[in-house]
Amino acid sequence: MTSRERILILFLKEMRDALRDRRTIFTMLFLPVLLYPLLIVTVIQMHRMHARSARQRTLNIGYAVRDPTPPATAAAIDASLIRRLDGLPQVAARAAPEMEAEARGEVVDGKLDALVIFPRDLADRLARLEQTEVVVFVDEAESRSNEAGKLLAELLRDVGKEALTSRLTALGHDAAAAAPLLVRTENVATPEKMGGYLLGSLFAYLLLFVTMLGAYYPAIDLGAGERERGTLETLVVSPLERWEICVGKFLAVFTFSTATAVLNLLSLAATFRYGLALGKQGADALGGLGLRIDASVLALIPLMIIPYSALFSALMLFISFFAKTFKEAQTYLSPIMLLMLLPMIAMMLPGTRLSPVLIPVPVLNLCLLFKDVLVGKGTVLGVLGVIGTNTAYALLLLGLAMRAFTSESIGGGASLRAALWRSVRRLPPADVAGGQS
Amino acid sequence: MIEAVGLGKIYEGCRAAALSDFDLQCRAGEVVGLLGPNGAGKTTALRILSTAVAPTFGRARVGGHDIRTDARAVRRSVGFLSGDTGLYGRLTAEETLRFFARLFGIRGHQLSSRMAEIAALLDLSPFLRTRCDRLSSGQRQRVSIARTIVHDPPILILDEATAGLDVLSSRTIISFIKRCRDRGRAVLFSTHILSEAERLCDRIVLLHQGKPVFGGTTSALKTQTGAQTLEDAFLSLIAGAES
Structure with a gap:
């Protein structure tokens, strides 16, 4: 019987065993398949709730005049301005207390969402073509206040423009002369590129995370789990060489991880294909109608994922071999899941692009490559570099x-540090029977 | 069948030898017991002979194969069972046995007939298709034995195989050992239960602090120590070794 046959027998056994483990099935099947639909439904619901609460909400805006001596009343302010203020959507405008400090206090206390202080002679100043100051008080720690402030700023900008136009007209000039540049921004991104932009940032990260999660439980179960249950010993005294055990287990973990990635991709594709049919809100929530990912890009994704999947399968199995119990393996592996956040943060830093310097950085390199490939900026060097680097790391x-598995004592259990040291220094195995073929 | 000369083991990070100067001979149709207090080196000796761990020094041949240079052939000749050996809980008894049989190159018609033979021998049929995590401890023990002999090995190495078992399960193991001896198998086993050793063993090797302090028959041990029972002889020898 050849090594290949023995490895295949072990691999099939591991697959059968792991497929009956509910934890593995949950992380491999349910999580990736349900993740995107759930995400879309959640985003749509939040979108709806936000819109509904925005419709129901009334912002309280107060107005007053500066230096009210003698006390100024609302009549002292241009009535048309008040009308316009009151006419803003979901705004209730009212006169604020005459003393400025008292009026400010109402914003601080939340009785008013924003306060605008006009100069006493605003209308006259505007008529005299003088520059004048209008002060808006907001509480920037409150979202309602910020929103009210934004509405006020827009209104006052319009009032200012109108004043300028009327001044220029009165002086016999064309109002357009005051705005020689009309800026209009148009999105030239294709639906493919917009899809790539969204996928490259959030969804690529989720894909990588879930792929890693696909390796997590099988790796723990087939390494530390077997040791804890006392079944690893039965393999060690079987005709399997230790390296064959290692390869068989690796193949099983790798298969689960890759299957998780594939299911994840299918779920993603289905969500994009059918999820957007949920309506305009769903489409809006995803960033635009007609989102599409190029088929060739979709075909390239598995090629990029496979070395990454192999890398994490090997890493997790490697660590799992040293743990004596399932819980101990979880303790070792959980920080790795947290470390995955670092590339995510690095990827979001402005100006971070896939460069020859970043190609050897695992995980980050793939995140950045995803971003490039999905927006159509991937290069052959980038693709080959990242795939090659991750393959090398996996091997x-x-x-x-x-090496670590063949150098440890299943009975005694070598320490992680000792076995790592032995592996790195390429020392001969200490606790394994000789005659490894 | 088993021949060890000067076997010794020093584990990584330890200064003292877990086992040293271990000599042993176990022939076909013979049951040899390894006795000794906890930490005496019994498990280390058995694991070296089953190739689960490598010796630091010494040499041994099991089934005519060198444990250092022909480990796989050794494993084909040996059936190894220990008290804390587990079963794959999510596999059925049949799947477990088929898996190990295939690893030993048994397949096709040979596999079917071997499965039937083992099932009849250990009365496995009622629960052959039950998942191992749903079996009683006695049933699990029988499946473990079946796993040990699925490739019909000429040598059996049993490490505290009766530890923690109830009377019925222990009796299953004892009957199994007797049957193996009757069928010409060489059996090397360790135990804490001296009555078991007295009943079963043709010879015993007594280990203390990693070194053999006696090798021979139980009656020879009693004669040497002047004790009436094996337990007294055992305690006397250990006390002598410590002084």
């Missing part, structure tokens, strides 16, 4: 796992 880790 290195698998090699380390094999």
Whole structure:
């Protein structure tokens, strides 16, 4: 019987065993398949709730005049301005207390969402073509106040423009002369590029995270779990060589991780294909109608994922071999999941692009490559570099796992540090029977 | 069948030898017991002979194969069972046995007939298709034995195989050992239960602090120590070794 046959027998056993583990099935099947539909439904619901609350909400805006001596009343302010203020959608405008400090206090206390202080002689100043100051008080720690402030700023900008136009007209000039540049921004991104932009940022990260999660439970179960249950010993005294055990287990973990990635992609594709049919709100929530991902890009994604999946399968199995119990393995592996946040943060930093310097940085390199490829800016060097680098890391880790596994004592359990040191220094195995073929 | 000369083991990070100067001979149709207090080196000796761990020094041949240079052939000759050996809980008894049989190259008609033979021998049929995590401890023990002999090995190495078992399950193991001896198998086993050793063993090897302090028959041990029972002889020898 050849090594390949023995590895295949072990692989099939591991697959059968793991497929009956509910934790593995949950992370491999349910999570990736349900993740995107759930995400879309959640985003749409939040979108709806936000819109509904925006419709129901009334912003309280107060107005007053500066230096009210003698006390100024609302009549002292241009009545048309008040009418316009009151006419803003979901705005209730009212006169604020005459003393400025008292009026400000109402914003601080939340009785008013924003306060606008006009100069006493605003209308006259505007008529005299003088520059004048209008002060708006907001509480920037409150979202309602910020919104009210934004509405006021827009209104006052319009009032200012109208004043300028009437001044220029009165002086016999064309109002357009005051705005020689009309800026209009148009989005030239194709639906594919917009899809790529969205996928490249959030969804690529989710894909990588879920792929890693697909390796998590099988790796723990097939390494530390077997040791804890006392079944690893039965393999060690079987005709399987230790490296064959390692490869068989790696293949099983790798298969689960890759299957998770594939299911994830299918779910993503289905969500984009059918999820947008949920309506305009769903489409808006995703950033625009007609979102599409190029088919060739979709075909490239599995190629990029496979070395990454192999890398994490080898890493997790490597660590799992040293843990004596399931819980201990979880303790070792959980920080790795948290470390995954670092590339995400790095990816979002402005100006972070895939460069020759970043190609060897695992995880980050793939995140950045995803971003590039999905917006159509991927290069052959980038694709080959990242795939090659991740493949090399995966092989290195698998090699380390094999060396560590053959150098540890299943009965006694070598320490992680000792086995790592032995693996790195390429020392001969200490606690394994000789005659490894 | 088993021949060890000067076997020894120093584990990583330890200064003292877990086992040293271990010599042993176990022939076909013979049951040899390894006795000794906890930490005496019994498990280390058995695991070296089953190739689960490598010796630091010494040499041994099991089934005619060198444990250092021909480990796989050794494993084909040996059926190894320990008290804390587990079963794959999510596989059925049949799936477990088929898996190990295939690893030993048994397939096709040979596999079917071997499965039937083992099922009849250990009365596995009623629960052959039950998942191992749903079996009683006695049933699990029988499946473990079946796993050990699925490739019909000429040598059996049993490490505290009766530890923690109830009377009925222990009796299953004892009957199994007797049957193996009757069928010409060489059996090497360790135990804490001296009555078991007295009943089963043709010879015993007594280990203390990693070194053998006695090798021979139980009656020879009693004669040497002048004790009436094996337990007294055992305690006397250990006390002598410590002084």
